[in-house]
Amino acid sequence: MASKSIHFLYLLIIWMAKTGVEATIGINWGRENAQRLIPSQVVDLLLQNGVREARVYTSREDLLQAFTGSGIGLMLSVNDLSILRDYNGCMKWVQSRMRYFNSSSVRLIYVGTYPFAFGLKDKAQLRGNIQVLYNLQKALNDVGWGHHVKTVFSHTSNELKPNIRKPSDAEFRDEIKLEMAETLRFLEQNNAPFVVDMIPSFELEIFKMDPLFAFVEKPTQVIKDLNEAVYTNIFEFVYDAFVWALIKMKAPNIKVIVGQVGWPTDGYARGNTSIAERFFKGLLPYVSSNKGTPLRPGAPIDTFVHALTDENKLPDFFMRHWGIYHSNGKPKFKIDLTGLGRDIYPSSAKGIMRMPERWCVYNGNRTDYSMVMKQLNYACMNTDCSSLKSGGSCNNITFKQNVSFAFNMYFQFKFQDEKACLFNGLSFITVENPSTPECTFPVEVVRGQQENYYKAKGYHHSPNNCVVSLFLLSLLLFWN
Structure with a gap:
């Protein structure tokens, strides 16, 4: 009976997938750099390159000010959850930023850092994050912004049971199913998306795949699944693995977006600009085509490129070189951020000066x-x-x-x-x-807005990015 129910949900999601909505290609920007761009330069750079959505790993007011009136949709993060543990704290936070919500296009607010991944070992922390998710959304709803500003979590593939050989094998780990079911009901009630952060270079190793499975074009490996579904690249594979996990949790209709996907350009055996260029050259036109995946054909997949610049202060070496730009605002490789597949370098940042040749x-x-x-x-x-x-x-x-x-x-x-x-x-x-x-x-580059806010507050790194990089550092060890 269970298998028949899953098959019915599979057919239902295929039928509902064709929406006619265009996919969004956005970009992520973190600020754990020794030499970093200032927010106004980033806004100008995104507009030059036709990027209309950005995910940032903070909610600092200097950043909100820079994006105000730009027309760029903004995805924020809240990292210090100690001030958001109850509804009053969440309402105070929302009210302190109301003037920016009124004049900027905030879409999503990310709560915490991979709470379900860490929740595998710390249920109390997971429950606390879920409570913040609820309270912050309620505060947004109560001030009239809940119709277009949604609170969400980021999710990674280690929340799925291991030893997946095809997407239909996927389901969430037993340890987090109860809390996952609660969260999925919350997302459904608030029409909020489920966000997947992909790390293809890791996931190829986790799922023991041919390295060439990373690329969308010219498939070298084919994985066949139920209902004649065929997978030829890691992006479709991971996306549909999560869709299958949602189906098995009786949440087949939740929109899935990709909050992070990229390729390292250094500090890794297969991390260089040539591979990164090839990776995006196939992926971004695929995303913008609205082709969808075998499980959701024709469905738009909002996708955020990771990342705008390197973050050379992150504690994990592997995560320091994911930027498509050098610190001087010059692009490392060709990439068309509009998704049209043009063989072009993105525009360079303006107003940046290098230090003397010493x-x-x-x-x-x-x-x-x-x-x-x-x-x-x-x-x-x-x-x-x-x-x-x-x-x-x-x-x-x-x-x-x-x-x-x-x-x-x-x-x-x-x-x-x-x-x-x-x-x-x-x-x-x-x-x-x-x-x-x-x-x-x-x-x-010459000194600009280099003051590290978190260091000034007593942190060596931003709480969010530090935890993210430490999590990624341990991801393979966890799976192995």
């Missing part, structure tokens, strides 16, 4: 080798050395170049302060570019 390098003195290693480790602990890791763009340079790269990154992180190129007498400043054909020693 580098801090190692002088080669190895008399005290332990001191060299101490200084190297210090530099890497306080900057971004992910390009030196296995598979990174600077993985094959010499030891001297390795130390120079680390010293220079620290020097640039400190905006070329000469005191940042001391390293116990092991370094000097040069105007001769030490870069190699494969490995770029960067010169960063």
Whole structure:
């Protein structure tokens, strides 16, 4: 009887999938950078590239001010849930931002960081997040904004039972089914979407797939499923796996959007700009075509590219190089953010100036080798050395170049302060570019809006992004 019910729901969702609504291609922007764009530059950059939706990992007022009146739909995040534990706290938060809601296009508010993923081990935290989700939406409803501003969670594939070989195998883990059922009813009642954050480079390993299964065009692997469904890429596979999980929870009609999908450009064995360019070149036209998936043919899939810029202050090396832009506002590779599939570079950011052509390098003195290693480790602990890791763009340079790269990154992180190129007498400043054909020693941009709000509040990193990156770091270990 259960299998007949699921089959009926499958047919129902196929019938309801054709909506005639256009899919949205948005972009994510995080600010855990040493040298970051200011909000007004980002707004200008998005408008230049025809991007009409943006997801940000904060709800700070400086950002809301910049987006006000831009016409760009905004997806916010609330990270400090301690002030939102009851309805009064949620109402106070909403009222403090009402003037921005009146003049900007806020669509979604993300609550917490992957509460169901962490809820596998901490039910109390999960229940607390769900309560915030309810109270914040009620506050929005009560002030008259609930019809177009929705509260949501982000979800990842480790919420599904392991050992999935085809999408129809998917279902949510038993440990979270009760809370998931409550949340799905809430989403249905408020006409809010279910948000999936995809990490294709991880998911290919999790599901033991051919690396070429990452790409939409020219399929090299075919996975056949029920009702003659055929899957040829990881995007469709993961999307329909979640749809199947929703069907089995008797929630077949909830809209599913992709809140994050991207490809790393460094610090990872298959992370480079060529693969990232190929990944998006196939994916974005597919999304904009409204082709849908085998389980939801013709259904638009709102999709958010991850990410606008690198976040070189995230604690997880793997998550530092997902930006389509360098810190100087220049694109890394060709990508058409409109989804038309044009072979173009996106527009560059305006008003950004590089610092002088100066580098801090190692002088080669190895008399005290332990001191060299101490200084190297210090530099890497306080900057971004992910390009030196296995598979990174600077993985094959010499030891001297390795130390120079680390010293220079620290020097640039400190905006070329000469005191940042001391390293116990092991370094000097040069105007001769030490870069190699494969490995770029960067010169960063001049100081802009670099004040780290969270550090000023006593956090080393933003609560949201720090937890996100630590979660991703442990994701494969969890599955294995």
